[in-house]
Amino acid sequence: MRAARCTAYGPPEGLEVVTLDDPEPGPGEVLVDVHAAAVNFPDVLLVAGRYQVPAPPPFTPGSEFAGVVAALGPGVAGPAVGTPVAGAVLTGAFAEKAVVPVEGLRAVPDGLDMVHAAAFHVTYATAYHALVTVGAGTAGEWVTVLGAAGGVGSAAVDVGSRLGMRVVAAASGEERLKVARVLGAEAGVDYVREDLKTRVRELTGEGAHLAVDPVGGDHAEAALRGLRRGGRFVTVGYADGRVPRIPLNLVLLKDAVVRGFEIRMLRRYAPEAVAAGDEALARLVRDGMRPLVSRVHPLGEVAAALSDVAGRRTTGKVVIEMGA
Ligand SMILES: NC(=O)c1ccc[n+]([C@@H]2O[C@H](COP(=O)([O-])OP(=O)(O)OC[C@H]3O[C@@H](n4cnc5c(N)ncnc54)[C@H](OP(=O)(O)O)[C@@H]3O)[C@@H](O)[C@H]2O)c1
CATH class of the missing domain: 3.40.50.720 (NAD(P)-binding Rossmann-like Domain)
Known part of the structure; x- marks a missing residue:
């Protein structure tokens, strides 16, 4: 699979796109075919080595994605292969495939395509x-x-x-x-x-x-x-x-x-508030709310996409689309 790689902390321009072996889901994990991954400001901080939760290089940045379940790890009962899912992780989403803990997955709200689902949650x-x-x-x-x-x-x-x-x-x-x-x-x-x-x-x-x-x-x-x-x-x-x-x-x-x-x-200490928020947001999506996606880049432009976010040159969300 193709994946962005941070091999040393620094500015986004240091990111490379490389070919890696496909990851295998372990116990409690799911393999996702990532269709789209949104850029969030913490991705810039993680690549710079300035985020509150560190990720030691080398690592694949990317913290929010939408895609389809490709395989289940041992002991995982679902969601079934082929189910559209979205989710948030610390790293790993700027890649064609990502392994994520099953509890990190959420349903794609009705009405959102993959690009908007990646940019939403x-x-x-x-x-x-x-x-x-x-x-x-x-x-x-x-x-x-x-x-x-x-x-x-x-x-x-x-x-x-x-x-x-x-x-x-x-x-x-x-x-x-x-x-x-x-x-x-x-x-x-x-x-x-x-x-x-x-x-x-x-x-x-x-x-x-x-x-x-x-x-x-x-x-x-x-x-x-x-x-x-x-x-x-x-x-x-x-x-x-x-x-x-x-x-x-x-x-x-x-x-x-x-x-x-x-x-x-909030996710750790107030799951009931999280559920109420998800319901309220799903209602607003049904009424037509969509995240503002101002730019969509192919994976090969991931460094430029993060650089634009770091440089205050974007509005709304910037999304990396894997098939683009
Ligand atoms: N607490 C949480 O759970 C949580 C969740 C998500 C994000 N965050 C944090 O929220 C912050 C914003 O995230 P975001 O995804 O909204 O980022 P973003 O899309 O890059 O937006 C940040 C905005 O901050 C303004 N800004 C002012 N000074 C800036 C500077 N020196 N560099 C860059 N931007 C500057 C920019 O608007 P103007 O140019 O118009 O001023 C920019 O549009 C980040 O620190 C992120 O870590 C926290």
Whole structure:
């Protein structure tokens, strides 16, 4: 099979596409013919050796896929060979075949093709739980979404507006804000040129009820300052590269709630919330929701695809299609 390979930590340009033996599923594992794999920001961090969970080289990056079950390992009763599946792993998805633990598989939501199924779960589940499960967002509330044209951000704009929340999209530049407006944002703030706190307060009156932050850096404190009294701030990720250090007196003065969200923790500690989220997202997909896939690349262009994500040059999701 063909597979991307990281042989030493570094920038995405160091990735190679090589031919490897097909992997064999062990006990509790399933072999999947990968049709499509989405790029997520953590893939860039893993290849650089900067992710919180390390993967020692050599390894095949790729953490989210959709495909078809090709073989079952010893002791695995199903899903049957030929079943369409999607899933998330730490590594291994930028390849024509991947071995995954059976509990890491999920059904492909009705209505999603392989490219959109690969691009769906990580960002949409993150967006849903940050907004609803952790953020307690409800219809009619103002929500500031940072990085609103990126993977998690665009999903948060999409889900939040479909659930009736009034989204203020924050992103770098008008072109990126346009993307968020198409997904349902009511207003946009270019946080490179405008003061985020001031604009959010102007747009919302007293300030936003909720902020969802997959970016971090200086924008995090500005978004917290743009909350109303009693507002909620959910920290999701640090695409900026800098983990914000927020003065706690801001939290005190605003009577604010700051919470973290991490999807693996939720899967481990709150499976019932995960199931409720999957159901809610499946309903939204039935109503026509689709992840924004802005580019599809063949496997041979995997380095360029990751480089574009690292360089902030993409909107929504970038997908590697194996047969392309
Ligand atoms: N907690 C969880 O469970 C969870 C789940 C999924 C992802 N995450 C994390 O969430 C973060 C975002 O992931 P994603 O998939 O949405 O990434 P993405 O598609 O690359 O989007 C990140 C956005 O951040 C903004 N940004 C600001 N400064 C940046 C910089 N220096 N470099 C790159 N982007 C920058 C960019 O928008 P502008 O140019 O418009 O500012 C970009 O669109 C990552 O840190 C990821 O690890 C966390």
